[in-house]
Amino acid sequence: MIPLDGQPILTAGEMRAAEEATMVAGTSVDTLMERAGEGVAVAVHRLAAGADIVILCGPGNNGGDGYVAAAALHRMGAAVRVAASGAPASPAAVRAAARWHGPVEALAQAEPATILVDALFGTGLSRPLADEVAAPLHRLARAARLRIAVDVPSGVGSDDGAVLGAATCDITLALEAAKPAHLLQPAAQACGTVRLIPIGVPVVSHTHVLSSPLPEGERDMACVAPSITLPTPGPNSHKYTRGMVAIVAGGMAGASELASIAAMRAGAGYVLHLGEGQGPPHALVRKIFSADALQDARIGAIVVGPGLGRDDATRRMLDASLAAHRPLVIDGDALRLIDPTTIPAGSILTPHGGEFSHLFGQEGDKITRTRRAAAQTGAVIVHKGPDTVIAAPDGRVTVAGEGSPWLSTAGTGDVLAGAIGAMRAAGLDPFAAAGAGVWLHGAAARRLGPAFIADDLADALSAVRG
Numbered sequence: 001m002i003p004l005d006g007q008p009i010l011t012a013g014e015m016r017a018a019e020e021a022t023m024v025a026g027t028s029v030d031t032l033m034e035r036a037g038e039g040v041a042v043a044v045h046r047l048a049a050g051a052d053i054v055i056l057c058g059p060g061n062n063g064g065d066g067y068v069a070a071a072a073l074h075r076m077g078a079a080v081r082v083a084a085s086g087a088p089a090s091p092a093a094v095r096a097a098a099r100w101h102g103p104v105e106a107l108a109q110a111e112p113a114t115i116l117v118d119a120l121f122g123t124g125l126s127r128p129l130a131d132e133v134a135a136p137l138h139r140l141a142r143a144a145r146l147r148i149a150v151d152v153p154s155g156v157g158s159d160d161g162a163v164l165g166a167a168t169c170d171i172t173l174a175l176e177a178a179k180p181a182h183l184l185q186p187a188a189q190a191c192g193t194v195r196l197i198p199i200g201v202p203v204v205s206h207t208h209v210l211s212s213p214l215p216e217g218e219r220d221m222a223c224v225a226p227s228i229t230l231p232t233p234g235p236n237s238h239k240y241t242r243g244m245v246a247i248v249a250g251g252m253a254g255a256s257e258l259a260s261i262a263a264m265r266a267g268a269g270y271v272l273h274l275g276e277g278q279g280p281p282h283a284l285v286r287k288i289f290s291a292d293a294l295q296d297a298r299i300g301a302i303v304v305g306p307g308l309g310r311d312d313a314t315r316r317m318l319d320a321s322l323a324a325h326r327p328l329v330i331d332g333d334a335l336r337l338i339d340p341t342t343i344p345a346g347s348i349l350t351p352h353g354g355e356f357s358h359l360f361g362q363e364g365d366k367i368t369r370t371r372r373a374a375a376q377t378g379a380v381i382v383h384k385g386p387d388t389v390i391a392a393p394d395g396r397v398t399v400a401g402e403g404s405p406w407l408s409t410a411g412t413g414d415v416l417a418g419a420i421g422a423m424r425a426a427g428l429d430p431f432a433a434a435g436a437g438v439w440l441h442g443a444a445a446r447r448l449g450p451a452f453i454a455d456d457l458a459d460a461l462s463a464v465r466g
């Protein structure tokens, strides 16, 4: 069972195409189903630790995986039963079901078990679950001590992360690759912990789970997306090579102060806070805002938007930032003020859901619409949320897996903007800088645990820099 870190993410259509290419190359669907079912059985056997198991099988190939797993678990000596929502319908599921020699209970009357394995529907779900399926599924899920989904929990939209009647699982065993539903909310929550089971289908994708930084020597060996890089100073580094970040302050100075501290704690060599205000930290260089101050060629990133305000004066500050021709991180109020057609190519935008909809609308799933916005603007878009999606104009996307629900507190977005600014000023390209900033932000939150405040989060960035 492989963690999701850095793994490719495939839509149902892309997964089907990869499966078909594997079959054309000579591996039958029965072989793939055998590998899937055996892999599920090994994982379930270990997790069940001798407890009784009921496997719920649907009509398609997801159900087929369930029948194969049931037969394998029986051979392993497990106390396993099968309940089906109906007769197997796909040819491979029919063949798999024929190899299960035990009884098949009707889903509606099925007895509960300690371990529930949900193999009703996978990537082929085409509509919400009907009550006659959803009701027994939820009844059996409530009665179980551990709920394990095969590929995806039955009743989630594999591509858009919608929940269409699914029961929440504790563990999801994804076959070969991650699917958008494993990362996008609300489905991701219904998946519980997700682990991959390889079944020998070669997959390639422009979309990956955001990966943790790997030590230099291990990068080439890992079968994952290029790992994110955290820039580290060398013996000849000085404050400007480590990166100079200018933070444009506005009406709500606290927000830009948080962004400034975050930029410093993420590793910037020099942070310039352009606005009113005084006080610690003493390492923060404070100047009154002027368009001239933004012309310093050593500035590696300007962060504009946290606490900016939305009046005429702040609009002029935004215009001056756009005219400075320095790398930009555009956040908060600046996203409400900006005309999307004037965004300089190579900028990084960090909208939350509301700001994103205001700029780009709401059509399509989160990955598709973020990718489209990046292509439209030529900017890297960090579409924030419990399922942050980062898209580059060339079509690459990463989706942040493990966040922390405790990030839903005031000021954490300002911290993210500052951290991304530091990564950009250190010389990372916009897509890499966004990924590194999002990773640092999530790692700091996980390190802090519950009920932290944004000030703690900014400070904790130092500790996760590694």
Ligand SMILES: NC(=O)C1=CN([C@@H]2O[C@H](COP(=O)(O)OP(=O)(O)OC[C@H]3O[C@@H](n4cnc5c(N)ncnc54)[C@H](OP(=O)(O)O)[C@@H]3O)[C@@H](O)[C@H]2O)[C@@H](O)CC1
Pocket: 015, 016, 018, 019, 029, 032, 033, 036, 058, 059, 060, 061, 062, 063, 064, 065, 089, 090, 120, 121, 122, 123, 124, 125, 126, 127, 128, 129, 130, 150, 151, 152, 175, 176, 199, 201
């Ligand atoms: N990719 C790979 O390499 C491999 C993938 N494998 C596995 O295949 C799975 C995908 O299989 P799949 O395409 O057969 O779809 P699946 O999810 O079983 O459901 C389709 C069936 O359900 C029906 N149906 C749909 N929605 C419904 C609803 N709400 N309520 C009631 N019925 C509904 C639908 O009928 P229809 O929509 O036509 O009415 C059809 O009969 C994948 O997740 C993985 O587990 C492995 O076996 C090996 C290699």
Ligand SMILES: [K+]
Pocket: 062, 118, 119, 120, 121, 122, 149, 150, 151, 152, 153, 154
């Ligand atoms: K399932």
